[in-house]
Amino acid sequence: MTRLLPVVFAVAFLMPVSTDAHHSLAAQFDITATHTVTGAITRMDWRNPHAWLFIDVKDEKGQVTPYEVEFAAANSLYRRGWRQDDLPVGASVTITGYRARDGSRTLTANEVKLPDGRTLFGGAAPGAR
Amino acid sequence: MTARLSLLLVAAAATTMAAQAPAAPSSACPDDAHAKFHACAQAAMKTFTPQKTADGKPDLSGLWRRRAAAHEDLEEHPKTPDDAGATSAVVDPADGKVPMQPWSDAQRRVNAQKFLHHNAACLLSGVPTTMYMTGLYQFIQTPEYVVIQSEEAHPWRIIPLDGRPHLSSRVRLWQGDSRGRWDGNTLVVETTNLNARPYLDQRGRFTTEDATVTERFTLVDANTMHYQATIDDPLVYTRPFTIALAFRRNTQPNTEIWEEACFESNAEHMEHFRNVGFGIFPGISAAQAREMKRAFEAQGTQR
Amino acid sequence: MHTFRIAAACALFVCALADAGEAQYRAPRTADGKPDLQGIWQAVNAAVYDVEDHGASLGVPAGQGVVEGGVIPYRPEALAQREKNRAARATEDNEAKCHMVGVPRIMYMPYPFQIVQTPRQIMLMSEYVHTIRNIHLDSAHPRGPIQWYMGDSRAKWDGDTLVVDTVHFTDQTWLDRSGNFHSDALHTVERITRTGPDHLLYEVTLEDPKTYTRPWKMSMPLYRRQEKNMQLLEYECYAYQLDTAKVSPSEVGDGNGR
Numbered sequence: 001m002t003r004l005l006p007v008v009f010a011v012a013f014l015m016p017v018s019t020d021a022h023h024s025l026a027a028q029f030d031i032t033a034t035h036t037v038t039g040a041i042t043r044m045d046w047r048n049p050h051a052w053l054f055i056d057v058k059d060e061k062g063q064v065t066p067y068e069v070e071f072a073a074a075n076s077l078y079r080r081g082w083r084q085d086d087l088p089v090g091a092s093v094t095i096t097g098y099r100a101r102d103g104s105r106t107l108t109a110n111e112v113k114l115p116d117g118r119t120l121f122g123g124a125a126p127g128a129r
Numbered sequence: 130m131t132a133r134l135s136l137l138l139v140a141a142a143a144t145t146m147a148a149q150a151p152a153a154p155s156s157a158c159p160d161d162a163h164a165k166f167h168a169c170a171q172a173a174m175k176t177f178t179p180q181k182t183a184d185g186k187p188d189l190s191g192l193w194r195r196r197a198a199a200h201e202d203l204e205e206h207p208k209t210p211d212d213a214g215a216t217s218a219v220v221d222p223a224d225g226k227v228p229m230q231p232w233s234d235a236q237r238r239v240n241a242q243k244f245l246h247h248n249a250a251c252l253l254s255g256v257p258t259t260m261y262m263t264g265l266y267q268f269i270q271t272p273e274y275v276v277i278q279s280e281e282a283h284p285w286r287i288i289p290l291d292g293r294p295h296l297s298s299r300v301r302l303w304q305g306d307s308r309g310r311w312d313g314n315t316l317v318v319e320t321t322n323l324n325a326r327p328y329l330d331q332r333g334r335f336t337t338e339d340a341t342v343t344e345r346f347t348l349v350d351a352n353t354m355h356y357q358a359t360i361d362d363p364l365v366y367t368r369p370f371t372i373a374l375a376f377r378r379n380t381q382p383n384t385e386i387w388e389e390a391c392f393e394s395n396a397e398h399m400e401h402f403r404n405v406g407f408g409i410f411p412g413i414s415a416a417q418a419r420e421m422k423r424a425f426e427a428q429g430t431q432r
Numbered sequence: 433m434h435t436f437r438i439a440a441a442c443a444l445f446v447c448a449l450a451d452a453g454e455a456q457y458r459a460p461r462t463a464d465g466k467p468d469l470q471g472i473w474q475a476v477n478a479a480v481y482d483v484e485d486h487g488a489s490l491g492v493p494a495g496q497g498v499v500e501g502g503v504i505p506y507r508p509e510a511l512a513q514r515e516k517n518r519a520a521r522a523t524e525d526n527e528a529k530c531h532m533v534g535v536p537r538i539m540y541m542p543y544p545f546q547i548v549q550t551p552r553q554i555m556l557m558s559e560y561v562h563t564i565r566n567i568h569l570d571s572a573h574p575r576g577p578i579q580w581y582m583g584d585s586r587a588k589w590d591g592d593t594l595v596v597d598t599v600h601f602t603d604q605t606w607l608d609r610s611g612n613f614h615s616d617a618l619h620t621v622e623r624i625t626r627t628g629p630d631h632l633l634y635e636v637t638l639e640d641p642k643t644y645t646r647p648w649k650m651s652m653p654l655y656r657r658q659e660k661n662m663q664l665l666e667y668e669c670y671a672y673q674l675d676t677a678k679v680s681p682s683e684v685g686d687g688n689g690r
Contacts, residue, residue: 023249024201024331026211028401046579047394049281070398075280075387084577102404183463190550252671253562269548269555271470276548276555283564285557287546293661302666326671386566388580392670393531393604399674409674 029098029108038094044087046074067105069095081125154352154380161197162216167373170355179348184272187314187348192267192379199261203227203330221371228367232425240333244410245402247327251282251391253303255327256320256342257358259284267386282391288318296322316346325412336362337415352378364418459626464551467592467626472657475540482610500649510643517611526605530669532563532581534605535598535620536636544657546664559664567596576600596622615642630656
């Protein structure tokens with residue numbers, strides 16, 4: 001089980017956010033390379049077809065750069081029992097995703113990991129009905 | 130890592146994956162590959178007696194999902210980071226190729242490079258494209274109307290069944306003007322008055338406003354609906370062609386279509402597309418198509 | 433004098449009959465025995481400009497308000513916000529941005545809407561930016577907090593009146609083009625009743641403790657669009673806006689190597 005687990009983990013959590021993209025990802029994002037940033041959650045816009053997660057990324061000098069991250073649809077989160085007050089504001093997340101072609105600080109949320117290794121809003125919310 | 134924790138993580142992973150791809154219900158024609166489904170469905174529908182509404186018509190009502198990514202490319206295309214991939218949705222001609230004319234095949238590549246797919250701007254998808262965008266569909270049926278709504282960007286199609294005439298050609302609509310009638314167990318819908326603005330797929334395929342689209346909706350078993358659309362636009366295609374795909378009944382309990390306020394949510398993100406040079410597809414009118422075809426073919430003879 | 437008295441008595445008699453007829457109008461039934469609300473309907477009043485009494489100005493007709501009691505009972509700070517909204521309405525109103533306009537405003541927008549009715553679900557579709565209201569009967573709101581422009585609607589029949597309870601709104605929609613507004617705490621209760629072959633009575637109570645000092649009510653008739661072969665067309669507001677928006681020069685070639 002221990003040997004099998006990392007493969008399952010990787011497959012599950014590295015699936016792109018929109019497995020069935022309603023518009024071309026490549027039109028908006030550079031899909032030739034993934035980028036990784038770590039930052040503190042400031043807020044989230046719970047919208048459809050994409051929610052938007054906003055994080056503050058601090059560099060070695062302590063300079064803060066805000067990033068916006070294109071996340072799953074708010075309705076898909078609602079359906080799995082997540083609600084807006086479940087957002088861990090201030091929590092540090094590590095995001096791996098594609099970057100916007102226009103050079104803005106915009107990423108897709110291919111992988112959004114909390115410090116303990118859990119995926120932000122992964123699976124069903126605890127006690128979800 | 131304990132066995133219990135690893136089981137939890139596997140379960141969480143499975144839930145994540147399951148949430149993204151609901152299980153298909155049992156079906157007489159389970160294969161999503163379009164041509165295989167089409168052949169199977171055409172045989173199965175001959176012997177299937179569907180549940181009827183109070184007014185004695187096949188009952189298409191309920192929540193449905195289409196499962197194959199025809200919106201990316203109507204022809205066969207592989208899985209990539211950008212595409213889910215699918216077999217060809219084209220069932221006629223049998224080679225699975227969209228019968229484009231040389232000028233329109235060249236033009237669609239220009240379209241795809243210069244003009245945003247309509248859905249990225251939250252614009253309506255038209256007919257037939259509305260029927261193979263992503264997400265959940267609902268059919269609601271009364272004696273007078275069949276109404277189709279889908280969750281993605283909240284389009285509605287209101288199809289009157291009373292045999293009234295089409296609108297005059299001066300009124301052009303994103304969703305066109307649809308008229309429905311029953312042909313045995315099949316709902317036949319004819320759509321005209323399109324405005325030629327939406328693409329047929331993300332490869333820039335298009336029609337002019339002179340196109341006529343004829344759709345057929347037929348239940349194949351209790352959980353499966355066969356859908357086909359014949360696109361007839363002699364300015365753009367060498368002949369009418371037909372696509373087919375499966376709609377599978379929703380299996381998740383307590384499912385409803387919920388609001389997707391697409392444009393309200395996306396407006397400020399449109400700049401990402403504009404910044405890399407995308408425009409909004411203006412459509413190609415019948416008059417423009419004639420001229421573009423003439424110019425393209427004149428170019429050819431000059432070489 | 434004698435003739436006048438008879439004429440007056442007859443007029444009163446006719447009036448009484450008409451009142452009795454209106455109160456007792458029995459709408460045709462759907463297959464499941466409920467009043468049939470189906471058809472294409474539209475408001476004919478000036479509420480979309482301003483739900484309160486207002487005079488005319490260029491492009492704006494005068495209107496006798498649809499607010500019972502005359503004025504919306506704003507909290508003081510909300511009234512100040514309404515004035516700010518009104519001053520900025522040319523750019524900040526949902527309709528100016530081509531956004532969905534929420535409930536109850538969709539019911540009195542100057543575009544027809546169509547009701548299609550089944551036992552468990554009523555769909556209300558508007559020509560304005562293809563808005564859909566899905567109204568589910570005999571079921572519960574999903575747990576919040578959730579924010580949808582058109583809210584979440586759950587209905588039941590109270591005799592011959594459809595009672596629609598809606599919550600889970602955003603704070604983005606306005607009640608009219610004059611800046612009247614609500615917060616995301618808005619809760620509406622609508623009552624829709626057929627009063628004749630071609631008329632509905634539409635009543636809505638608005639409750640929002642963040643914005644109003646108490647619940648308050650609007651009401652208006654809705655009229656059937658009687659034209660032969662009437663159908664909804666399209667008003668794809670933002671499509672027209674996008675078409676006129678300036679687009680940065682294309683950085684990509686035209687596909688032919690140029």
